[in-house]
Amino acid sequence: MKKLEELKELSDKDLKERLDAEVIALTQLRINHTITPLDNSGSLKEKRRNIARIHTELRARELKNDQ
Structure with a gap:
């Protein structure tokens, strides 16, 4: 799961930016x-x-921060 490990290393801001980019690309x-x-x-x-x-x-x- 290289992709999953790569995502876990990113900050929240970077994840949201990547999400926006992926949605636009899709x-x-x-x-x-x-x-x-x-x-x-x-x-x-x-x-x-x-x-x-x-x-x-x-x-x-999000769930981890709520605990």
Whole structure:
């Protein structure tokens, strides 16, 4: 889980910035895919999973701070 370890090392601010960037990239990929089908449609799935990983890490930190 190299990606998960990488996310845990980032600060909250960096995570939120990366989340914004991933959401924008996913939106752009979807638009491009609608116009011209992508060669690798798996990239959409990968972007969604990255977004979910970031949300999970942010939520875990939020719960940890509440305790």
